[in-house]
Amino acid sequence: MMLQSNITELDTFVANAVDGHKYLQKLSRHDRAELMYTIASHIEALGEELILTAQEETNLPQARLNGEKARTIHQWRLYADVTASGVLLDARIDNGEGKNDIRKYNVGLGPVVVFGASNFPFAFSTAGGDTASAIGAGCSVIYKEHSAHPRTSRIMAKAIYDALQAFGAPNSVFGYISGSSHEVGQTLVAHPNVKAVAFTGSYQGGMALFKIGANRPEPIPVFAEMGSLNPVIALPAYVIANKENFAKEYIASLTLGCGQFCTNPGLLFLVKNEDSEHLKQFLKEELAAVSVNHMLHAGIRKSYDAAIQLLNATKEATVVGQSSADSEFPSAIVYTVSAEDFVANKQLQEEVFGPCGIIVECDSINQMEETIATLGGQLTITFAATKDDVQANSSLIELVKDKCGRLLFNGMPTGVEVVYAMQHGGIFPSSTDSRFTSVGPDAMKRFLRPISFQNWPDDLLPVELQNANSTQIERIENNKRILP
Template sequence: MIFGKNLIDGAWVGSEEMAVSHDLEGQSFAQAASEQVDEACLAARRDFRAYSGTSRTDRAVFLRTIAEQIDVLGDEITQTGMSETGLPEARLVGERGRTTGQLRMFADLIEKTGYLDIRKDDALPDRTPLPRPDLRLMHKAIGPVAVFGASNFPLAFSTAGGDTASALAAGCPVIVKGHGAHAGTAELVAQAIAKAIELTGMPKATFQMLQGSGRKVGSALVQHPEITAVGFTGSLAGGRALYDLCHARPSPIPFYGELGSVNPMFCLPVAMETRAAEIGAGWAASLTMGAGQFCTNPGVAVMVKGPQADTLEEACVGTLRGVAEQKMLTDDIHGAFEQGVQTFKELMIEVGSCGTASAKRSALPALFKVSAKEWMANRQLQEEVFGAAGIIVLCEDVAEMQALAEVLEGQLTTTLHLDEGDTVLATGLLSILEEKAGRILANGFPTGVEVCSSMMHGGPYPASTDTRATSVGTLAIVRWLRPISYQNIPEALLPAELQG
């Protein structure tokens, strides 16, 4: 059952301003007022020491209990998500599994001490010319954290997604700003977390959720003096605005934003000679997955012009023409996609048009091609169009391909399609791409993101706002921790992990 209210300090609270969801038969949702943002932030600060002081074992139990409670509401969450987003049942069931898997992964992580980066230097009282004190270091929770739900992942990157799971694992209370595209789904997951708080006896303000405009509620959250860090997945414009607010505060705070990426693929000559058609068909399948609404969607394919490029184009177009129109997440996302495609039509050659979608909020893929010279000269062509719009970029030779790699902005991913004969060229490109992306693939497509310890889901700006940080995988927890060094502190006063 959806309440349509905000979760503040353990209670479901309404407000005067309401927003109606037409996807949920007129269900209305309370939009948090400024005083409610303040109340939530103060409650999170009040409970920070109590929550961060819980044992790692107790927090692991809490995380696993959240996962269990999400599964209890699983069918309702799935049906609500389908109604709000247009995503198919299988996608949402799989995403729910990823969400609960992340929670259990972080529970496993914090049961061991490795993530705390513990360091000890024993005292050297007889050292000359000066003795060395006893020094011990570990990482501790940074404080209350604000997390913004993502439009394209109503579960895995939203209420109980990777940002929330990693922050709770670190010992930070979390305030989630729910995304209006799936407010009902967000609330149901928040209900699961609230139930887990009750079952495990965690402080009431360990987790809270606020609905409302990102401009109003979001801005108030990131500027509140009790918020110590922010996690965000969304548009470049929205993320940059919040980033600037975080850094303009009297006490600036870290803003971990994932903002945009075109995820270019480099199709090298020998690989193109042997399997250009295979690469083209695989690209089309990746490009259209989920209507292209993935942050790792490969929007650009770079290759040397010639017969192999023509073969890849034909295979890609043939596959795209067999793709049915797909419903996009929101009216705004659909409108932006249509506008982006129209801009591309004015600037590039459209390849094998797939027609126009007939259903409301639905879209068909689009494919374009352009010379590398034109692509590098026009900033508009390098910007992400969120959806299934692909660009074939044709280079005169491999030297121009390397020149294009040099001018890339930061990316979440880059891909090399190569065979053994491409090794020399690939080696040179790899040294460039290591500076451009957080994840580099060979002979694959980036839309699959493994949730594990070795995953990096971030990259240089504008892919993300901190090239050292990831929003997927166990390394995500370091964003919500800070190192503290203890000098000559009596054993009894030290954290349990530093004793002995």
Template structure:
């Protein structure tokens, strides 16, 4: 039985977060980075109990969970290093000059305020309670209230305790981090509507993310909702590549499609190519590969039921041919692949919906013009993969031109599953894959979501934040009069 956090308790937690925000505003980037590293130490110290609890609650293999735990620790540490560098404060200084009417101007970024993070079901560590959203928000200087995902409440509580223990060890206000539980939609609505909440981070379904976005937009003071809501992550296979690698490509595609029972937001749900002998060879191997995929438990009952519903809906559409289908087992993700033609895919919006699980659609095109038509009609995606040779790219420049408009990450070969936690990663794309394509939820740049700029005009040095003081006590790179400057400013103070 999942305990439902009362509105009274939530109200107290929000008030505590508001007070903690005033504290965090006065911490330096170095102090927050040290705190984040301490959280990483706490998570790393969690033993087998964490892994076995998560395995019991999610059915994810222990090997996968071990790797995800390491990734989560790595996120806190890499984000801490980025925060300490000052890169996200973006200090800008324009010194007073006789020709300037406004005098001395200095600008930097501060945290938005209390942030609500909704835990994701498919990554109980890396995208949940102590995941990248929580790490990046705290790094930005924002207190966090986590709404635990009901599919792994015990796991969530263990991760929450690790953060809360760090808060206590540091003697920081308890409101820096709060953890609440429940299954009712009213909790999410109440949190998002509350006047003291300044941002929301969400990873999950389109319906859930869009609902939160709409609530936040209707507020008297609208706030940003950074929602990752799903993607079909199409693969465009071009002529020369598929001719030479049809069999290998088919194995790569099915491996990625069914990885983790297809429960990745970068699952390559749609494969698109011009029909012909090469595509026929590809489809033959797909049929053979699917028969070897053993159904496995999905994350929870809700995901299984949603997968079956959307899979059957897609299979029931007109102009569909079933390529491969594994008989359904209760609670398990049974793989399936169907085929349709380009015009049916373009004209039937059901076929462009994400089916979260091991389900794929092969779209056959008559020619390159239909590849371009599909690209032009695609909705926003987290990823698009171009399976191609260099000659293919040269011969399909118009297609590539349109694909750039439709995704956050454009791959040249390989498959999109697997998201590196690095600066250059973009895990976010045009709507409806996310609500704001300007930001990423993976990599240190995730911190950018939770800051805003404030400019100080003609302030005495002693009252400026550390990031903007003449002496540059934090020793960070700053833009001074348009030039990168790591040093101090030798100026007369008034």
């Protein structure tokens, strides 16, 4: 069910999605998981055309695209496994001490609008984690094509439609809208039969959709991931012992994928001293040796170049080092600013989407803590630290916990694993709801709601809430955890 951007046809399109949601709600969770396995297999069967088309549209290397394809297939199969297990139903039964027999579990919200991301043409786009988690939750999907890779998206969409046909499911489970019209996207979010939205992109785009969702007659959740500075906080004892290796790790992470990751480490906090000066020299040497690739598309390159021009014109920012640049490839670059100037100049606190980092030099740990306290919420914050560093700076650690969704001890934040424990969502403004993740099986929780059944005859209850527990799911019964 594909639609060229056409406002007049949206009512019919969304009505089909309502039918698709009803279909998924009637499927057993095992059948829904089987549908997801089928979609994964059809994506896996896509051959060279997918990779070459994506490479042409995004400038991403084939190795990266093959890895991302494998991640996408893994997401569908993992989320299918979790769907089949029933663990996200959160089944609860209370029929002991209370006067009433009350039972509760989770059901899908309804049709979900998914907006694709520019930087992940597979894993965060047509058949990406948002689509997989919505279908896993029992919600139909309306996907709004991203203008950065339309041909890639349509290849993926065809794989989904082929899988639906092979399974025997209606096309209404997944709807695809092509074209770059912002009006269509806004109208979808405002449509009364749409029940949730998933978005990955800019702060401006995410907040525009969030406000539409919040101001509807029936407000709906808009789960928007909107970017992050992902600070790295390098503490003194660690810097003394790891200057050269840390410089290699930081520049490798900063330039990975030409810096076009939402977890790109755009800020580096240091205590200014002789060791930090040595570290900056190592960073300069790494930058001089690094090579960067094409950016995803001309629009992103234009925005990056404009941001670098602004930073170059900012008197408070001094260039530490940069890679070579020409008209074809951007330059990876690192600046340094004082903590005072960083706090005073809000432009320095804006995300630069690309291989650009800013070192914030602090006179002391106290000043570092005061400076970090002014930051908004982040997807990730990383401590480059020894255990002694951490133990000596407990108040800084506690401050940082309230600023991010994922807190790292050494290493770098780029590289988001698709596992249960992953939290890919942060404090506002990095995302609109810090309680949820867009990566890992818990991403399905975004599209679920609880419903209680009170005093219903056992044989009329959903099978997962019946006394026999014939489908063998984990439940909490009268305050006791019951395993299958």
